[in-house]
Amino acid sequence: MLWKFKSLIRNFFGLSTIETNGFVVLLFLLVIIIFAPTILKALITEKSSYSEQERKELDSLAAVIEQRFKSNxxxxxxxxxxxxxxxxxxxxxxxxxxxxxxxxxxxxxxxxxxxxxxxxxxxxxxxxxxxxxxxxxxxxxxxxIDLPVKLRSEFVGSVKQHKKFEPQNTNRGFINDFDINACDTIQLKKIKGIGSVLSRRIIKFRDKLGGFVSEYQYREVYGLDSAVVKELKKVSFISPLFQPGKLAINEANMEELSQHPYISKNMAKIIVAYKQEHGKFAKLNDLLKIHIIDTTTFNKVKPYLTL
The missing domain is CATH 1.10.150 (DNA polymerase; domain 1)
Known part of the structure; x- marks a missing residue:
C-alpha cells in the first residue's frame, strides 16, 4: 500500500526515490501535528469523573467558603x-x-x-x-453591652468645671456645651456654618482618628474654615479623662496602619518592612529610627499608638 502511494507521489511530482521518501515523512509529521491536540485531549481525559452528587457537594462547599470571606x-x-x-x-x-x-x-x-x-x-x-x-x-x-448609655450627671458636671462656658445664642437656638468625642451630627449641626455634610465629615474623621486629643485637630477636618473652627471650640470640650483609640503597631498589618489619617500608605509599608527586618518595636520612640517619620509626625500620631 505504501509503495503504491510513493509511486503515485513520485510520478505526479517527478521526484527521485530519496525525495519521495522525505516527502512522505514530512507529510506524516504534518498529520501528527494537526491532530495532536485532539489525540492528547482524548488521552488525558479521565475515564472516571465525579458523580453528579459529588459535584454538587463540592460546589456547595466552595459557595460556603466564598460567602464567609465576603461576609467580612x-x-x-x-x-x-x-x-x-x-x-x-x-x-x-x-x-x-x-x-x-x-x-x-x-x-x-x-x-x-x-x-x-x-x-x-x-x-x-x-x-x-x-x-x-x-x-x-x-x-x-x-x-x-453591659454599660450605661451616658455618663452619670455628676461626672459630666465635673468635666464642665474644666471649661467656663456660657450658652451661645445663634440663629439655631441655644447650644449647650458637649463632648466632641461623644457628640452626634444633630449636636454639630446646631453650630452656625456646620450642615449635614460637614457634621458627617467631622464624625467620620474623628472615628478614623480614634478621637480628638486637641482642639487644633479641628482644623484638619476638610472644609472647616477658621470661623467655623472658632465656633466649634466655643461649644465643645475634650474630656480630661478621654483615652483615644489605640493602634497596636507591633500587631497591625500595612492595611490596618494605613487606615489611620496620620499614617500614609508609604509610611505603613516602611513600618511593616522595618518590623520584618529588625523585629517588633521595643518602644514607641523607635519609630523615629525610620527616616520618613520626623518629630512632628511622630508627636501627632503617638497618642494613637501602642505596642
Whole structure:
C-alpha cells in the first residue's frame, strides 16, 4: 500500500526515490501535528469523573467558603466559628468571649491592649473609640453591652468645671456645651456654618482618628474654615479623662496602619518592612529610627499608638 502511494507521489511530482521518501515523512509529521491536540485531549481525559452528587457537594462547599470571606470586609474570618450574643462588659470580657461575639482578631487585640494600659470603658459609645471597631458591630452588639448609655450627671458636671462656658445664642437656638468625642451630627449641626455634610465629615474623621486629643485637630477636618473652627471650640470640650483609640503597631498589618489619617500608605509599608527586618518595636520612640517619620509626625500620631 505504501509503495503504491510513493509511486503515485513520485510520478505526479517527478521526484527521485530519496525525495519521495522525505516527502512522505514530512507529510506524516504534518498529520501528527494537526491532530495532536485532539489525540492528547482524548488521552488525558479521565475515564472516571465525579458523580453528579459529588459535584454538587463540592460546589456547595466552595459557595460556603466564598460567602464567609465576603461576609467580612477585611477578608478576615472570625476567630470563632459560632457567634453567641450575650451580655458582656468590655472592661472584663476575655479574648474568647470577644471572639464568640463575632469581633475580628485585630479589634480584640486593640481592646485588650487598651485595657492593659489602664484604659476603661465608661459608657456604650466608648467602644466606638477603639480603632477598627465598626459601627455595624456596635449596632449589632448595642443591646448586649453591659454599660450605661451616658455618663452619670455628676461626672459630666465635673468635666464642665474644666471649661467656663456660657450658652451661645445663634440663629439655631441655644447650644449647650458637649463632648466632641461623644457628640452626634444633630449636636454639630446646631453650630452656625456646620450642615449635614460637614457634621458627617467631622464624625467620620474623628472615628478614623480614634478621637480628638486637641482642639487644633479641628482644623484638619476638610472644609472647616477658621470661623467655623472658632465656633466649634466655643461649644465643645475634650474630656480630661478621654483615652483615644489605640493602634497596636507591633500587631497591625500595612492595611490596618494605613487606615489611620496620620499614617500614609508609604509610611505603613516602611513600618511593616522595618518590623520584618529588625523585629517588633521595643518602644514607641523607635519609630523615629525610620527616616520618613520626623518629630512632628511622630508627636501627632503617638497618642494613637501602642505596642
Amino acid at each position: 470586609g477585611d477578608n478576615d474570618l472570625l476567630a470563632s466559628n459560632e457567634i453567641v450574643l450575650s451580655k458582656f462588659d468590655p472592661n472584663t470580657c476575655s479574648k474568647r468571649e470577644f471572639e464568640k461575639l463575632g469581633l475580628r482578631s485585630s479589634v480584640i487585640r486593640t481592646i485588650l491592649n487598651f485595657r492593659s494600659k489602664g484604659g476603661k470603658f465608661k459608657e456604650k459609645k466608648d467602644l466606638l473609640r477603639i480603632y477598627g471597631f465598626k459601627k455595624v458591630d456596635f449596632d449589632r452588639l448595642y443591646d448586649y
